[in-house]
Amino acid sequence: MSSVAQQSAVAPARAQRAETAPHGRYALPKGALLVAPAAIFLLACFVVPIAQMVGYSLTAHMDQGIAVPGLTTENYARLFRSNLYWVVLTRTLRIAAITSVICIPIAYPLAYVMARGSAFWSRLVMFTVISPLLVLVVVRAYGWKLILAKQGFLSWLLQNLGIAQAPPTLLYTEWAVIIASAHVFLPFLVLPVASAIGKIDLGVEDAARTLGADWRAVFWRVTVPLSLPGLAVGVTLVFSLTAASYVTPQILGGNFAAMLGTLVQQQVLSVNDWPFGAALATVLLIVTLVVNLVMLRLFERRFARWAGRGEAR
Amino acid sequence: MNMIAPGSHRMAAVALGLSALSKTYGAAAVVDGVDLNVEPGQLISLLGPSGCGKTTTLRMIAGLITPTAGAIHFGDRNVTGIPVHHRNVGVLFQNYALFPHMTVAGNVAFGLEMRSRDRRRNRALVDDALAMVQLTRFADRYPHELSGGQQQRVALARALAIEPQILLLDEPFAALDRKLREEMQIQIKDLQRRIGITTVMVTHDQEEALTMSDQIAVMNNGRIEQYAAPGEVYDRPATRFVAQFIGVSNLFEGEVAERRQHDSVVRTASGVLMTARETGNRARVTLCLRPEAIRIAPAAVGAEPGVDSALGTVSRIVQRGSITEYHLRLACGDTLIACRPSGESDGLTVGLRVIASWASERIHLLV
Ligand SMILES: Nc1ncnc2c1ncn2[C@@H]1O[C@H](COP(=O)(O)OP(=O)(O)O)[C@@H](O)[C@H]1O
Ligand SMILES: [Mg+2]
Numbered sequence: 001m002s003s004v005a006q007q008s009a010v011a012p013a014r015a016q017r018a019e020t021a022p023h024g025r026y027a028l029p030k031g032a033l034l035v036a037p038a039a040i041f042l043l044a045c046f047v048v049p050i051a052q053m054v055g056y057s058l059t060a061h062m063d064q065g066i067a068v069p070g071l072t073t074e075n076y077a078r079l080f081r082s083n084l085y086w087v088v089l090t091r092t093l094r095i096a097a098i099t100s101v102i103c104i105p106i107a108y109p110l111a112y113v114m115a116r117g118s119a120f121w122s123r124l125v126m127f128t129v130i131s132p133l134l135v136l137v138v139v140r141a142y143g144w145k146l147i148l149a150k151q152g153f154l155s156w157l158l159q160n161l162g163i164a165q166a167p168p169t170l171l172y173t174e175w176a177v178i179i180a181s182a183h184v185f186l187p188f189l190v191l192p193v194a195s196a197i198g199k200i201d202l203g204v205e206d207a208a209r210t211l212g213a214d215w216r217a218v219f220w221r222v223t224v225p226l227s228l229p230g231l232a233v234g235v236t237l238v239f240s241l242t243a244a245s246y247v248t249p250q251i252l253g254g255n256f257a258a259m260l261g262t263l264v265q266q267q268v269l270s271v272n273d274w275p276f277g278a279a280l281a282t283v284l285l286i287v288t289l290v291v292n293l294v295m296l297r298l299f300e301r302r303f304a305r306w307a308g309r310g311e312a313r
Numbered sequence: 314m315n316m317i318a319p320g321s322h323r324m325a326a327v328a329l330g331l332s333a334l335s336k337t338y339g340a341a342a343v344v345d346g347v348d349l350n351v352e353p354g355q356l357i358s359l360l361g362p363s364g365c366g367k368t369t370t371l372r373m374i375a376g377l378i379t380p381t382a383g384a385i386h387f388g389d390r391n392v393t394g395i396p397v398h399h400r401n402v403g404v405l406f407q408n409y410a411l412f413p414h415m416t417v418a419g420n421v422a423f424g425l426e427m428r429s430r431d432r433r434r435n436r437a438l439v440d441d442a443l444a445m446v447q448l449t450r451f452a453d454r455y456p457h458e459l460s461g462g463q464q465q466r467v468a469l470a471r472a473l474a475i476e477p478q479i480l481l482l483d484e485p486f487a488a489l490d491r492k493l494r495e496e497m498q499i500q501i502k503d504l505q506r507r508i509g510i511t512t513v514m515v516t517h518d519q520e521e522a523l524t525m526s527d528q529i530a531v532m533n534n535g536r537i538e539q540y541a542a543p544g545e546v547y548d549r550p551a552t553r554f555v556a557q558f559i560g561v562s563n564l565f566e567g568e569v570a571e572r573r574q575h576d577s578v579v580r581t582a583s584g585v586l587m588t589a590r591e592t593g594n595r596a597r598v599t600l601c602l603r604p605e606a607i608r609i610a611p612a613a614v615g616a617e618p619g620v621d622s623a624l625g626t627v628s629r630i631v632q633r634g635s636i637t638e639y640h641l642r643l644a645c646g647d648t649l650i651a652c653r654p655s656g657e658s659d660g661l662t663v664g665l666r667v668i669a670s671w672a673s674e675r676i677h678l679l680v
Pocket of ligand 1: 338343361362363364365367368370
């Protein structure tokens, strides 16, 4: 072979314009079928019991626990008359809020490493963060009890570091509940934030750097804002889970940091006043729901437009 | 650091200089000793097939990748060790990499805010930048509310608003459809010339490189095979790779049959005789002949090919818009590609016996 005519090997791969299939158009019947089992499950195991609970809260009761026919708002009236319930309600919300806020700065570095680190670090962080969920809640709470006790590890550490003079009171305070809740509910914040960070186009961060942003500016102006959808989901989860938790506050908070869940348990099991317990549970449900909706709404307002939601192109 | 490439005797100022720039990953040299000088205000292209190291080179210039060896100069300043956010380069990324959570104005303002807190001045500069790319009306839109071409203009405004020393473009037109691509090529070239910014563009599209660049660096396997003006690269490719990469090319290998004072006659293995400007003492040479340099005419019965001509049969006719390609099967079985403006077919049809000929000065000798 000596005289060869050659065609250049270059047939530039022009933009691959992937035709986006119009999922939405055919999605309805098929989607409805797919959703049906979950919908039925939720209806049977969630909506019906809640309706039942709300119903209970509107019935009267006699001292022996026998229900009286007819509807009444007495349970709610009683709830708002007593200062105790108001104190417990605000404490529940406070503990849930502080736990959520404390989780945020702890979650971000972890989520960042999980999303951006090498496979080894990513898995290590994932396992570390999830590990508290693998331990039985009672065992975990007693573990924290040992650490937080007057003669416990944390007390010893604080005294030896000279931060505290006398053995500090940690156990049976709100802080004990907050620390333990943050520990166990952290994964519910880390995972959605990591997923959100993982979705950020690295090119966008590169672009910020070429425009003069150092790593701090990149983090605050690009990474954090773009991970807000994940943060919103995570904070909502941590808040709700903490507000509704029962075992942890019972063991670590005792009567000094009783939360709404504890009161519900007392009414139902000790006092045998089911309607009043149901009223407390309903209030907890409504308050948590409202707080979450307000929070999501605030986040949504911030990122609805750039995320392309709720607005036609 | 030697800033002047070997063999350049002009004392041209250098806006961007790469010397022995290399990047290796493990054992693989992705960029392998690249030397390159760009004069101020020029637009040069890094042209080569996918995976040859163009993007890696560009990212090293930007500071997004640390070179394994070699140096990068912006003018007299050695920037090799300067981190990306202090380099003052404007980069137009392939997918634009706009900030999805910021408006068009917010995107353009970002780089300015990193430099100065003077809001009034920044806003004026944003307005200027948006006016430059005719996007003033879209200042409050979010990126996903814009078309591809508009997004690219935002990215360009954002990159230029910081008044960078060097502009870097990575496959800037790959995501646009043909019509828009040609429009944006013209717009960006005009803009680049108007503000006179030194620009490095990465592309795998030889046409794009030929139309837009002042100089083209053809890359292969992490090395620059030729660095020259588009016409030079096209007419006188330095290597076999360049000849093949820049469009359709007829390549011949042959032995020197007869040495003359100013040239020699080369006989290819298939027996075609060609004039070559070979005056050295090489016995085997490679010749390159552009399709448009070949004339074809129906062969007379009993025609005999002489030097710089060959007999063959038209085996295929390919319409390529403004030009038509004729594939000729030569007597020895090899194929020769010729082309001429469409509409000048002169009755050439498939199966016709033709004689192909060319002027000896159109034959390019590869070194
Ligand atoms: N981080 C990396 N690790 C290992 N190999 C890499 C890395 N980045 C790029 N490469 C390799 O380097 C080569 C050149 O890549 P690139 O510069 O992107 O090519 P081009 O832009 O010319 O298509 C490719 O073969 C690619 O696989
Ligand atoms: Mg590339």
